[in-house]
Amino acid sequence: MSKVVIDGVSKTFGATRALERIDLSVEDNDFLCILGPSGCGKSTLLRVVAGLEVPSTGRVLLDGQAVTRPGPDRGMVFQSYTLFPWLSVRDNILFGTRSTQEKATRLIAQVGLRGFENHYPKQLSGGMQQRTALARALANDPKILLLDEPFGALDNQTRALMQELLLGIWEADRKTVLFVTHDIEEAIFMANRVAVMSARPGRLKSIVPIELQHPRHYTMKTTPEFSAYKARLTEDIRIEAMKTLELV
């Protein structure tokens, strides 16, 4: 059974058509990346799934239930740093209504933040803040994890390490993940399937299954199979990016 079903979702903001009739389903234990150029509406789609935006038409079902508002069953990590600045790392992870001390302790160790439990967000690097945000979302035991370019603001080296961390967590726990990114390598490295979105209005252009075996290692990024996926997706995205810039 599909965990999340996106059923004919469109979204308009005034005269701007952000999303047009998106149909997409995310299976249990799936790791689906939504890949698209900036401004294609991929973040809006994720926000609709989170319940932070109401779709203009269509609906989102989670385990057969229509999504009407945000809830703890859909954990979200934002691109901007959204830790509560007045709470320590541990208290941020404990914020969720379903979080417990035991889960917080386990997750702090899992994301490598032991020794920083009592630090305030301002005292942490960007990578550490996003690790805390990931732990905070996981502590709530969501049915699905929604990630909106969570590593977009990080430098390249930190981003690569964060990808491995998230992938490691997924390989260990098989959480269902919906991951939005504009980074092609990131999408291939992490995903089971990559959904490519077209430029404004955002439509689903293609779904590419990534048949690279798990566990994945960063050295995989230089293999011929990886490059083949990269070549294909680069071509797809390039056309869409050109459309956004009105070059074609």
Next chain:
Amino acid sequence: MTPLKPVGPGARVALGLAFFVLFFAAWALATFGGYVSPTFLADPATMLREGWNLLVQHGFLKDILITIWRVFGGFVLAAAIGIPLGMAMGAYKPVEAFFEPFISFSRYLPASAFIPLLILWAGTGEAQKLLVIFVGSFFQIVLMVAIAVGNTRRDLVEAAYTLGASDRAVVRRVLLPSAAPEIAEISRLVLGWAWTYVIVAELIGASSGIGHMIMDSQALLNTGQIIFGIVVIGVIGLISDYLFKALNRRLFPWSLA
């Protein structure tokens, strides 16, 4: 000089003190040098002597304490009602729509213009003094607190909702803690203004307080006492401001770290 380049702590203190020294030097030169008549401006030595007289002979300490009590009384009253109302307005837009136009109008009503009316209503006792400060502080606090709460980062609110927080929990666990340091800062600012209102209130229809002493001294042309009174207000303001800042730093270490 390089723009925006920080200055060391030692140099900062030295520069700050240097201005006071220069100021007093200029004052001393103007008065001791005979450039300004003592009728208009007392010299620093006379000011200090008159101040000492005030304290030991005229019980000025009691006036100082009464004025401090009025400032804090009026301010606490305004904050106790104004902060919760401002929070409600910042968090709930219908509440804001209901109160905001009236309060925006009221904040421009000068507190000093209310003094004759307040004397009529409350006499010349303590209640009237507190009311002047209340009128001067209350509307400002409400509006500024409402803006501080309303400016809470939307992404933090969204994050809280995705973590399962209810509407009420978002107010209690996100809007209020997020606005708390700014509310403390607003309180510090408004307390400073309250000092202006209290002196105005004491200039008219009062029989005690620093403002009353200043008024009496004017009748006697005692500029030394007037200046001493003003300096006392400045010193108390400086101390209360410093204490408030220190308290805020202790209460909200996360906003500075």
